[in-house]
Amino acid sequence: MNLTPIATAPATPSMDTPPTMSNDYESFLSLLVAQVSHQDPLKPIDGTEFVSQLATLTGVEQSVKLNDQMQSLRTQLALSAALSESSLIGRTVTVPSEEIELGPDGADFSYELQGTATSVTAIIRDAAGVPVREIAGLPATDRGLVNVAWDGADANGVPLPPGRYQVALATADATGGYNTYASFEVISLSFENGEQRLDLSGGGSAMSTQIVRIE
Structure with missing residues (x-):
C-alpha cells in the first residue's frame, strides 16, 4: 500500500552522546593529572593556566552529563509516545x-x-x-x-x-x-x-x- 502524506515532518535530530566526547573527557583528565604529578617543583604550573584547564575540564564534563540527560529524556519521550499511540490499536x-x-x-x-x-x-x-x-x-x-x-x-x-x-x-x-x-x-x-x-x-x-x- 502506498501512502502519500500531506506533508513530511522534518527528521528529528539525533541526541545520542557523541562517541568521542566521553573519550575526550577521560583523555583530558588523564593528561591533567599527569601534568600535575610530573610538574617541576622549581617551575610549578602557572595558576591562571591551571584554572583555565580546570574550567575546560568542567565544561567537557558538563557537556557529557547534558548529553546523557538528553538521551535519557529522548528515551522517555519515545516510550511515552509509544504508550500513547498503543491506544490506537484496534481503532x-x-x-x-x-x-x-x-x-x-x-x-x-x-x-x-x-x-x-x-x-x-x-x-x-x-x-x-x-x-x-x-x-x-x-x-x-x-x-x-x-x-x-x-x-x-x-x-x-x-x-x-x-x-x-x-x-x-x-x-x-x-x-x-x-x-x-x-x-x-x-x-x-x-x-x-x-x-x-x-x-x-x-x-x-x-x-x-x-x-x-x-x-
Whole structure:
C-alpha cells in the first residue's frame, strides 16, 4: 500500500552522546593529572593556566552529563509516545492513501482538493492498474474532505471481488492537486528508520501525524 502524506515532518535530530566526547573527557583528565604529578617543583604550573584547564575540564564534563540527560529524556519521550499511540490499536484511522480495501459491503474513501476544479471523477483500478469503475459528478469543492461510497461494482454493475484497488481523481480545470484518503484498522506499532509507525490492516503503515480521522 502506498501512502502519500500531506506533508513530511522534518527528521528529528539525533541526541545520542557523541562517541568521542566521553573519550575526550577521560583523555583530558588523564593528561591533567599527569601534568600535575610530573610538574617541576622549581617551575610549578602557572595558576591562571591551571584554572583555565580546570574550567575546560568542567565544561567537557558538563557537556557529557547534558548529553546523557538528553538521551535519557529522548528515551522517555519515545516510550511515552509509544504508550500513547498503543491506544490506537484496534481503532480505524483515516490516512492519505492511493489504495482502498473493497469488502463485502463495498468501500469508502475520501479526497481533498488543493484548489478549485469544474468537475471531479474518481477512477478505480484493479491491482493490475486496469480501470474497473469511474464515479463522475463528484463535488468539486476545496473546503475539506469529501467522502465517497463505492458499491464495489464495475462499470456494468457486476460485483467485483474483495481486495485492494487503486483510486485516483480526474479533475477538469483544476488549480491545484489533490489527496486521496482511506480508512484502515491499526493492528500494531513498529519502528522504521528510528520513526514509530502504525501498522495497518492489509500490510501498509502510516505515521500518527498523517491521521485525519479516528473512528
